[in-house]
Amino acid sequence: TPMRGVFLEIENLRVTFDDFVAIDDASLSFYSGDLRFLIGPNGAGKTTLVDAITGLAPAKGRIEVSGQPILGTPTHKLARLGIGRTFQNASVFEELTVEQNMDIASGARRGWTTLLRRRRGMTSKVRDTLETVGLSAYADTKAGVLSHGQKQWLEIGMLLVQDCTVLLLDEPVAGMGKDERQATGRLLQKIAEDHAVIVVEHDMEFMREFATSVTVLAQGSVLAEGSVADIQSDPAVREVYLGT
Ligand code: ADP
Numbered sequence: 001t002p003m004r005g006v007f008l009e010i011e012n013l014r015v016t017f018d019d020f021v022a023i024d025d026a027s028l029s030f031y032s033g034d035l036r037f038l039i040g041p042n043g044a045g046k047t048t049l050v051d052a053i054t055g056l057a058p059a060k061g062r063i064e065v066s067g068q069p070i071l072g073t074p075t076h077k078l079a080r081l082g083i084g085r086t087f088q089n090a091s092v093f094e095e096l097t098v099e100q101n102m103d104i105a106s107g108a109r110r111g112w113t114t115l116l117r118r119r120r121g122m123t124s125k126v127r128d129t130l131e132t133v134g135l136s137a138y139a140d141t142k143a144g145v146l147s148h149g150q151k152q153w154l155e156i157g158m159l160l161v162q163d164c165t166v167l168l169l170d171e172p173v174a175g176m177g178k179d180e181r182q183a184t185g186r187l188l189q190k191i192a193e194d195h196a197v198i199v200v201e202h203d204m205e206f207m208r209e210f211a212t213s214v215t216v217l218a219q220g221s222v223l224a225e226g227s228v229a230d231i232q233s234d235p236a237v238r239e240v241y242l243g244t
Pocket of ligand 1: 017020022040041042043044045046047048049
């Protein structure tokens with residue numbers, strides 16, 4: 001059956017560094033409606049996979065976003081094609097307000113002239129997105145004084161406001177307290193309804209609670225894929241994680 005909504009399809013992806021094979025003919029697909037977690041031991045190739053999707057690793061094979069091939073597209077053009085990524089340490093402009101950060105993100109997509117021509121005041125899109133990420137009350141707050149969790153939400157908001165359809169999130173709940181983790185999980189569930197969301201995560205408890213499916217990478221290959229229950233009972237996965 002053809003895939004609906006947003007999807008990211010990766011076929012026969014291969015990434016080598018000199019003669020070391022970091023991703024070995026991996027084929028994976030991600031789609032909206034599915035909150036997918038990508039896990040695997042250190043060195044499995046998770047970061048390299050995300051780097052390949054975002055144009056930062058030398059890759060061969062095929063990567064398509066909703067049918068459009070993107071492999072070989074320079075990183076700065078990928079945002080315009082809807083590919084967005086966050087890093088563990090949120091990269092927001094600390095001296096600017098939350099709203100100004102959002103304006104810069106939407107300007108990055110739409111062009112600076114549009115941004116400068118726009119009359120003062122929040123666009124409804126910025127307002128709606130701040131609402132989605134739970135930062136409505138912080139529009140005028142300097143990003144630098146936000147909590148670690150709020151900075152992550154702002155960074156996610158900055159991807160949403162520039163119409164990213166594929167979101168690659170690197171350990172989004174690292175360093176968060178329980179309430180922020182729960183709020184983040186619910187936010188990601190909501191976003192995943194109409195975006196392809198890929199969460200690289202080490203926090204197994206967070207994964208168990210919020211993943212609708214899981215891909216396990218090991219030594220550059222897909223070791224297992226399925227529901228949380230499938231993954232947890234998979235002998236190969238148990239061996240990689242527990243050595244049993
Ligand atoms: P993970 O994110 O799952 O911990 P990585 O993608 O960071 O794994 O790394 C996968 C493998 O590729 C590791 O063995 C790592 O040493 C290697 N690797 C990653 N980037 C480079 C690079 N730029 N040059 C050489 N080897 C690399």
